[in-house]
Amino acid sequence: MTSEQTQRFYKKLLQERGVKNISEIIPYKVLRTEYKPYEAKRRLLGNFDMFLSDDRVRRLLPSHLGKHFYERKKEPLSVNLLSKHLARDIHSIIQGTVLKVTNKGSCCMVRIGHSAMSADELTENIEAAVKTVVTKLRMKGHVIKVIHVKSLTSVALPIYNSNLSHLGEKKQVTTDETPQKKRKAARKQAKKQQTETTKQTDAAEEKKVEEAEEEEIPQLVPIETPNKKPKLEKPAKKKKQQQQQQLEKAPKAAAAKKGAKAQRKVTKTKMAGKTESKVKRRVPKVK
Numbered sequence: 411m412t413s414e415q416t417q418r419f420y421k422k423l424l425q426e427r428g429v430k431n432i433s434e435i436i437p438y439k440v441l442r443t444e445y446k447p448y449e450a451k452r453r454l455l456g457n458f459d460m461f462l463s464d465d466r467v468r469r470l471l472p473s474h475l476g477k478h479f480y481e482r483k484k485e486p487l488s489v490n491l492l493s494k495h496l497a498r499d500i501h502s503i504i505q506g507t508v509l510k511v512t513n514k515g516s517c518c519m520v521r522i523g524h525s526a527m528s529a530d531e532l533t534e535n536i537e538a539a540v541k542t543v544v545t546k547l548r549m550k551g552h553v554i555k556v557i558h559v560k561s562l563t564s565v566a567l568p569i570y571n572s573n574l575s576h577l578g579e580k581k582q583v584t585t586d587e588t589p590q591k592k593r594k595a596a597r598k599q600a601k602k603q604q605t606e607t608t609k610q611t612d613a614a615e616e617k618k619v620e621e622a623e624e625e626e627i628p629q630l631v632p633i634e635t636p637n638k639k640p641k642l643e644k645p646a647k648k649k650k651q652q653q654q655q656q657l658e659k660a661p662k663a664a665a666a667k668k669g670a671k672a673q674r675k676v677t678k679t680k681m682a683g684k685t686e687s688k689v690k691r692r693v694p695k696v697k
Contacts, residue, residue: 413437420491427496431504433458438467441474451476460504461486483510509543525561536569 411419416437424432436445445454455478463471463486471486479485487503489496507521520543522535540554547553557570 413440423491424496429497429500431500432462438470441471445474448476452478455479455482455484460484462489462500462503463487465490507539509539509546511547 417435420435424430445451461479461484465488468486468488472480475485487508489500489503493499509518509520511518520539522539523532527535536557536559540557544553554570555572556568558566558568560566
């Protein structure tokens with residue numbers, strides 16, 4: 411079904427069952443698309459006082475609602491829309507309260523009434539809430555330590571404070587121990603003392619050994635060696651030596667070039683004489 415068809419279907423269903431407290435129906439598709447921005451979620455949170463959801467869709471809502479619904483404690487409460495007594499279930503959820511027990515601290519808050527109720531009605535609600543909390547919590551002994559009454563702007567006023575005498579009884583039971591337990595405790599203490607003494611002796615021996623080793627090591631005296639600095643030649647002398655070397659190298663190179671040229675000329679003349687002699691021998695004689 412489309413979003414419009416789902417709205418019409420559930421409006422008819424609520425009218426047939428006699429539910430009149432619900433003002434608007436929001437399909438899951440509309441929540442996922444139109445209320446995706448942050449501002450739209452904040453606007454939805456401020457427009458309504460309470461939110462109800464179908465059991466079949468409740469597990470999919472936290473990722474689409476955001477953390478502000480949970481910080482203000484307005485997360486949707488689950489309802490079974492297929493039940494035969496739908497009006498009674500919705501009325502009990504709207505008129506009732508919810509207690510959330512978490513691992514963050516040891517204090518919990520429950521809404522019990524409003525300012526228009528009388529004192530007798532408030533006391534009845536407080537007694538009923540305390541009885542249900544004690545039965546639901548899986549703990550032994552005294553569960554509730556202090557009960558306060560508070561409004562949105564007032565200070566918390568204590569109306570109940572538990573007697574902590576059961577803690578003193580537990581301490582007395584632990585102190586009245588049998589002689590066998592006392593003997594075991596004495597043996598444990600003696601073992602602890604022995605281990606501590608052995609540790610202390612071992613540490614003292616280790617310190618003595620370290621001190622003896624430190625005393626035996628001889629101290630080495632450093633020997634100073636004379637550092638001879640190399641004599642620095644003057645820059646003028648260096649320049650003269652370089653010039654002399656260049657002059658010595660230059661004529662040798664020229665002489666070598668001349669000798670190579672002379673050898674090349676000699677070889678060329680010899681080759682030319684050989685070719686001429688060969689040509690003369692090959693010419694035939696004419697009679």
